[in-house]
Amino acid sequence: MPHPSSLEFFWDPASPYTYLAATRIETLAEEAGIALNWRPFLLGGVFKATGNRAPAEVAAKGRYLFEDLQRWASLYGVPLRFPESFPANSIQALRAALVAEESGQGPAFARAVMAAHWGEGRDINNPAVLAEVAEGAGLSADAVAQQMQSQEIKDRLRANTDEAVARGAFGAPTFFVGDVMFWGNDRVPLLKAYLQES
Amino acid sequence: MPHPSSLEFFWDPASPYTYLAATRIETLAEEAGIALNWRPFLLGGVFKATGNRAPAEVAAKGRYLFEDLQRWASLYGVPLRFPESFPANSIQALRAALVAEESGQGPAFARAVMAAHWGEGRDINNPAVLAEVAEGAGLSADAVAQQMQSQEIKDRLRANTDEAVARGAFGAPTFFVGDVMFWGNDRVPLLKAYLQES
Numbered sequence: 480m481p482h483p484s485s486l487e488f489f490w491d492p493a494s495p496y497t498y499l500a501a502t503r504i505e506t507l508a509e510e511a512g513i514a515l516n517w518r519p520f521l522l523g524g525v526f527k528a529t530g531n532r533a534p535a536e537v538a539a540k541g542r543y544l545f546e547d548l549q550r551w552a553s554l555y556g557v558p559l560r561f562p563e564s565f566p567a568n569s570i571q572a573l574r575a576a577l578v579a580e581e582s583g584q585g586p587a588f589a590r591a592v593m594a595a596h597w598g599e600g601r602d603i604n605n606p607a608v609l610a611e612v613a614e615g616a617g618l619s620a621d622a623v624a625q626q627m628q629s630q631e632i633k634d635r636l637r638a639n640t641d642e643a644v645a646r647g648a649f650g651a652p653t654f655f656v657g658d659v660m661f662w663g664n665d666r667v668p669l670l671k672a673y674l675q676e677s
Numbered sequence: 678m679p680h681p682s683s684l685e686f687f688w689d690p691a692s693p694y695t696y697l698a699a700t701r702i703e704t705l706a707e708e709a710g711i712a713l714n715w716r717p718f719l720l721g722g723v724f725k726a727t728g729n730r731a732p733a734e735v736a737a738k739g740r741y742l743f744e745d746l747q748r749w750a751s752l753y754g755v756p757l758r759f760p761e762s763f764p765a766n767s768i769q770a771l772r773a774a775l776v777a778e779e780s781g782q783g784p785a786f787a788r789a790v791m792a793a794h795w796g797e798g799r800d801i802n803n804p805a806v807l808a809e810v811a812e813g814a815g816l817s818a819d820a821v822a823q824q825m826q827s828q829e830i831k832d833r834l835r836a837n838t839d840e841a842v843a844r845g846a847f848g849a850p851t852f853f854v855g856d857v858m859f860w861g862n863d864r865v866p867l868l869k870a871y872l873q874e875s
Contacts, residue, residue, distance in 0.1 A: 531735045540729060554870060
């Protein structure tokens with residue numbers, strides 16, 4: 480098998496497990512010597528297309544979710560503050576992420592928006608929060624706010640989402656190494672083992 | 678916190694992730710110095726009570742499931758043969774497990790029935806297979822076949838299932854250390870960390 484050229488990371492800041500995985504994936508990619516490709520996609524669109532649903536839609540799972548997330552955050556040594564705005568509408572944040580991508584600030588924006596939402600519990604559907612995140616990632620908040628409303632950006636988010644579904648995704652985070660898919664923060668160890676073997 | 682006296686392991690042989698976890702949990706409990714309490718329960722009943730559903734009910738998840746299971750089996754170094762009878766009706770096997778429990782053969786039967794189903798791909802709803810599993814676990818197949826039809830055994834399986842749901846379970850495997858719940862083969866590392874700390 481030829482060594483794959485990149486590790487694709489489909490992320491949506493609405494997903495807490497994506498936040499957790501994001502705190503680990505850069506080091507993992509670096510250690511494996513593989514480029515990390517951050518790909519914003521809309522988890523809500525994935526659920527709609529596949530018939531899958533968010534864990535919190537099952538009441539007992541939702542009750543467990545909070546405890547489980549705290550355990551992972553504590554294991555990883557990262558902050559976790561459950562946002563009052565959960566479940567978030569992440570479409571504006573994702574469009575902003577695609578704008579950030581154009582100037583090479585995609586990863587910085589992704590990190591910042593997930594840290595704001597899951598590390599600090601902030602509402603990422605609030606334009607003021609998004610503006611602050613954009614500035615923090617080295618972008619002009621005004622320029623982002625304007626460009627993210629373009630049809631091209633909207634189409635690109637939809638295309639990323641459709642592509643992930645077509646390739647087999649049904650949740651987040653989803654990782655691809657070529658055609659090989661891994662789903663979930665809890666599969667990061669399997670992904671790591673795969674990259675070490677290939 | 679007082680040291681909990683046992684680690685409860687709610688298991689159903691219909692669940693492949695329960696099989697995987699079962700191959701690891703005895704060593705884990707031994708190393709943590711905690712007694713392991715095997716508790717048969719009916720996953721189908723849990724799904725019905727909680728509104729949760731099996732992964733394979735989402736088509737894309739079902740496609741991924743097979744690959745994911747192979748990865749875990751290979752990581753753990755255990756055999757995996759996907760049964761043609763999937764998804765299994767496990768109610769007879771679970772009732773037999775409760776009969777086995779009465780003579781102290783609960784764990785031996787649990788191990789054997791999961792190995793037959795997931796390690797060898799055999800149909801555990803087939804009475805001949807169940808008989809063989811019972812004999813392999815040191816039981817009289819005829820006695821098991823008779824006792825497992827008693828109302829008491831049927832009630833006990835229902836009681837275990839209801840109890841798990843009342844305590845927060847929504848899937849399998851489910852582990853309890855006192856009131857603290859862990860769900861899934863993929864949470865075995867979190868369970869291990871918890872036992873080491875407590």
